[in-house]
Amino acid sequence: MHSINDREKYLLRAIHAFERKLIVISPGFEILAVNDQGLKHFKDESRGNFAIETRKRYCYEQFRDNSSPCEHCPVIESLQTGRPNFLGNHDWDRKKMACIFSYPLLSEGKVDAVVVVDFDLPVQVWLEERMSQSSTFLHNLLLSSVDGVVAADMSGKLIVFNNSVSEILGYCKEEALESLHVSDIYVKENEARDVMLRLRSENYGGIGKLKSHHIDLKGKDSEPVPVRLNASIVYKDDREVATIGYFRDLRETLQMERELEKTQLQLLQSEKMASLGKLSAGVAHQLNNPLGGIILFTKLIMEENELPENVTEDLHRVLRDAERCRDTVKELLEFSRQTRQFMQPCDINQVIERTLFLLESQPIFHNIEIKKHLAEGLSLVDADVQQLNHLLMNLILNAVDAMKVEGTLESDGILTVRTSLPALGEPIYFSDEDDDTKAMEYPCCCMPSHGDRVCIEISDSGTGIPEDVLPHIFDHFFTTKEEGKGTGLGLSMVYGIVENHGGNIIARSRPGKGTTFIVSLPLAKISEEGEQSEK
Numbered sequence: 001m002h003s004i005n006d007r008e009k010y011l012l013r014a015i016h017a018f019e020r021k022l023i024v025i026s027p028g029f030e031i032l033a034v035n036d037q038g039l040k041h042f043k044d045e046s047r048g049n050f051a052i053e054t055r056k057r058y059c060y061e062q063f064r065d066n067s068s069p070c071e072h073c074p075v076i077e078s079l080q081t082g083r084p085n086f087l088g089n090h091d092w093d094r095k096k097m098a099c100i101f102s103y104p105l106l107s108e109g110k111v112d113a114v115v116v117v118d119f120d121l122p123v124q125v126w127l128e129e130r131m132s133q134s135s136t137f138l139h140n141l142l143l144s145s146v147d148g149v150v151a152a153d154m155s156g157k158l159i160v161f162n163n164s165v166s167e168i169l170g171y172c173k174e175e176a177l178e179s180l181h182v183s184d185i186y187v188k189e190n191e192a193r194d195v196m197l198r199l200r201s202e203n204y205g206g207i208g209k210l211k212s213h214h215i216d217l218k219g220k221d222s223e224p225v226p227v228r229l230n231a232s233i234v235y236k237d238d239r240e241v242a243t244i245g246y247f248r249d250l251r252e253t254l255q256m257e258r259e260l261e262k263t264q265l266q267l268l269q270s271e272k273m274a275s276l277g278k279l280s281a282g283v284a285h286q287l288n289n290p291l292g293g294i295i296l297f298t299k300l301i302m303e304e305n306e307l308p309e310n311v312t313e314d315l316h317r318v319l320r321d322a323e324r325c326r327d328t329v330k331e332l333l334e335f336s337r338q339t340r341q342f343m344q345p346c347d348i349n350q351v352i353e354r355t356l357f358l359l360e361s362q363p364i365f366h367n368i369e370i371k372k373h374l375a376e377g378l379s380l381v382d383a384d385v386q387q388l389n390h391l392l393m394n395l396i397l398n399a400v401d402a403m404k405v406e407g408t409l410e411s412d413g414i415l416t417v418r419t420s421l422p423a424l425g426e427p428i429y430f431s432d433e434d435d436d437t438k439a440m441e442y443p444c445c446c447m448p449s450h451g452d453r454v455c456i457e458i459s460d461s462g463t464g465i466p467e468d469v470l471p472h473i474f475d476h477f478f479t480t481k482e483e484g485k486g487t488g489l490g491l492s493m494v495y496g497i498v499e500n501h502g503g504n505i506i507a508r509s510r511p512g513k514g515t516t517f518i519v520s521l522p523l524a525k526i527s528e529e530g531e532q533s534e535k
Contacts, residue, residue, distance in 0.1 A: 015035045016035045016036040016037075017036075018035055018037060019037055020037055020117060020118055021034070021035070021037050021038040021116075021117070021118040022034070022035040022037070022038060022115065022116070022117055023035075023038050023059060023115070023116045024105075024113050024114070024115055024116075025059050025075055025113060025114050025115075025116055026113055027079055027111060027112075027113070027114075029058050029059050029060060029069055029075065030056055030057070030058055030059075031057045031058065031059055031062065032113055059075075059116070060073075074086065074100070074101065074102040074116070075102050075114045075116060077102075078102040078103070078104045078111070078114050079104070079111055079114065082104050082106060082109075082111055083104065084101065084102065084103045084104070085101070085102045086100065086101055100117065100118055101116070101117045101118075102114050102115070102116050102117075103115045103116075103117070139160075142160055142162050143160075143162045143163055143173075144162070144163065145162055145164060145246075146164060147164055147246045147247060147248055148162060148164040148165030148167075148168050148169075148227070148246070148247035148248075148249070149161075149162040149164065149165060149244065149245070149246055149247075150162075150165055150182070150185065150244070150245050150247065151234075151242055151243065151244040151245070152182040152242065152243055153241065153242050154240055154241065154242065154243075156181045156182040156183060156192065157181070157182075158176055158177050158180055158181070158182060159177070159242065160244070161173050161176040161177055161180075164247075165247060168217070168219070168225055168227070168247065168249050169185060169217060169218070169219045169220060169225065170219045170220035170221060171220050182243075184218070185217050185218055186215065186216075186217060186218060187215075187216040187217065187218045187224045188215075188216070191215060195210065195213070195215075195229070195231060195243075195245075196243070198210050198213065199231060199232070199233050199243065200233075208232055208233040208235070209231070209232050209233075210229065210230065210231040210232070211230055212228055212229075212230065213228070213229045213230075213231070214226065214227070214228055214229070214250070215227060215229055217247065225249065225251065226249075226250040226251060226254060227247040227248060227249055227250055228247070228248045228250055229245055229246070229247055230245070230246045231243060231244065231245035231246070232244055262496065283329070284329045284330075287325070287326075287329050288326065288329060291322055291325055291326045291329070292326075294318070294322045295319060295322045295323060295326070298315050298318050298319045298322065299319065301315060302315050302316075302319075327357075328357075328358065328361075342384055342385075342386075343382055343383065343384055344382070344383075344384075344385070344524075345380035345381070345382055345524035346380060346381060346383055346385050346388070346524075347378065347380060348378060348380075348381055348383075348388070348419055348454050348456060348521070349374045349375075349378055349419055351383075351385055351388045351389060351392065352372075352374065352392060352417060352419065352456070353374075354389065355389050355392040355393055355396065356370065356372070356396070356417070358393075359393065359396060359397070364400055364410070364411055365400065365411075366410070367410055367411060367412040367413075368400055368403065368411055368412070368413060368414070368415050369413070369414045369415070370415050370417070371414060371415070371416045371417070372417050372418075373416070373417070373418040373419070374417070374418070374419045375418075375419050375420045375421060378419060378420075378421055378454055379421060379454065379523045379524070380523065380524040381454050381501075381521045381522065381523060381524055382501075382522065382523070382524035382525060383501055383521060383524075384500075384501075387497045387500070387501075388497070390493065390494075390497060391493075391494050391497045391498070391519070392456075392458075394490045394491065394493065394494050395458045395494060395517050395519075396415065396417075396458060397490075398490065398491070399415055399458055399459070399460035399462070399515070399517075400415065400460070402460050402462030402463060402464075402514070402515060403415075403460050403461060403462040404462075413460060413461040413462060413514075414459075414460070414461045415458075415459070415460055416457070416458070416459040416460075417456075417457070417458055417459075418456070418457040418459075419454065419455065419456050419457075420454075420455050420457075421453075421454055421455070422453070422455055452522060452523055453503075453520045453521060453522050453523060454520070454521050454523065455518060455519070455520050455521075456518070456519045456520075456521070457516060457517070457518050457519075458516070458517050458519075459514060459515070459516040459517075460514045460515055460516075461513070461514045462514050462515060463511075463512060463514075464509045464510050464511040464512055464513060464514055464515055465507070465509040465515050466511070467509075467511075470507060470509055473491050473507060474491050474492055474494070474495040474505075475492065498519060498521075501521055501522070502521075502522050503519060503520050503521040503522065504519070504520040505517065505518070505519050505520075506518045506520075
């Protein structure tokens with residue numbers, strides 16, 4: 001077993017055999033001891049026994065040829081803190097470094113000296129370490145971005161798939177990086193190629209850039225996700241090495257735009273109905289007075305004079321027509337009077353009769369056969385009568401328009417209007433189904449069970465709705481009519497009214513045989529007071 005003196009000798013031999021500078025420095029930067037490797041770097045290339053030299057030597061003189069301590073000396077921080085220090089934590093020229101690690105020697109909590117070690121790491125290793133730290137920081141920055149970030153190499157292999165795009169598309173990061181190709185996240189088959197063509201063009205933000213490009217991405221559930229894409233090509237020595245894209249999910253934005261558009265349409269409709277109400281009031285005032293006079297004096301003539309039978313019949317005809325005009329003016333005034341929504345229990349059959357009364361005498365109905373199958377004893381529905389009038393008028397006029405004779409302005413066909421209170425388990429439509437029936441259901445909200453609703457069916461014998469058009473008929477501004485003949489707002493307004501009433505609407509079309517719209521409305525919940533509600 002070796003003695004303490006033997007162990008100290010071995011330690012000294014190991015220190016001198018160490019092929020890196022190892023120096024012990026006083027708090028005043030005086031060199032107290034140095035190993036053999038350190039002596040090789042002295043300016044005078046001393047080879048003598050350093051311990052017996054009497055001239056003071058300072059580290060900054062011997063290793064940096066300075067007249068004072070170095071600007072970024074690790075010894076200074078060790079002296080101040082009493083803790084080891086690493087010069088690599090700072091940014092400066094590594095080629096000029098003399099000391100890298102410093103370790104304080106403490107005695108009763110005070111620094112007696114500092115051991116300095118120069119491992120003389122290669123500059124490249126240090127730079128790689130710094131680059132690795134920067135790369136990690138940048139990678140974490142991309143992963144935590146609020147926008148979706150996807151990067152791919154030129155073969156299409158994904159190399160970055162951040163947390164936000166995982167939330168947008170439903171893939172976990174590991175799954176995407178292992179199994180997805182960049183083309184897999186696009187809905188359209190050639191969308192990835194089209195994006196690259198745009199990136200290489202000068203027309204979309206400059207070569208290598210693509211700004212504010214709206215596309216659909218394909219989620220894990222295959223549902224399209226609308227996004228706004230900003231992308232760029234990553235170059236290395238003027239060579240394309242990767243692409244990176246930043247995606248902003250537009251679903252919430254588009255939903256807000258739809259809500260705003262819907263509100264604007266409702267405002268437009270309210271303003272239009274307010275204008276119609278004013279016009280109707282003026283027309284009613286102008287017509288009611290002469291109509292009242294015609295009715296009054298016709299009755300007086302009939303009561304005060306003995307007239308031939310044929311004259312009396314003619315006067316009765318005048319009286320009936322005048323009263324019909326008066327009733328029409330009254331209905332028109334009632335139809336357009338309200339601009340706010342008043343919910344109250346109402347008889348749907350009466351609403352249908354009123355709407356048909358206003359329409360069936362119009363010239364476009366002359367060749368239309370109207371079949372009414374209105375169920376008796378229907379329960380009341382909680383609805384706004386004015387809005388139901390708008391709904392029915394739009395559906396009926398659309399049905400008549402679908403039965404126009406080609407090349408003329410006239411319509412010819414059968415218009416069928418039905419009402420019913422389906423029992424539990426009964427279908428919500430009444431016409432016979434054909435094998436070629438195409439149906440689209442547009443649930444506006446959760447409907448009550450069968451038996452708690454009234455159903456209205458409006459059918460025509462027209463040309464039907466093409467299968468590719470059927471899913472879009474309730475979209476705002478969607479129309480198949482010629483420019484200037486349709487706004488695309490009628491059926492969207494119908495959908496909005498059904499939605500406001502908590503109902504459902506279904507469109508069924510038989511190509512070449514006609515179209516059926518089925519509206520289901522919940523029954524009224526009448527309070528004890530029977531009061532109407534205003535919205």
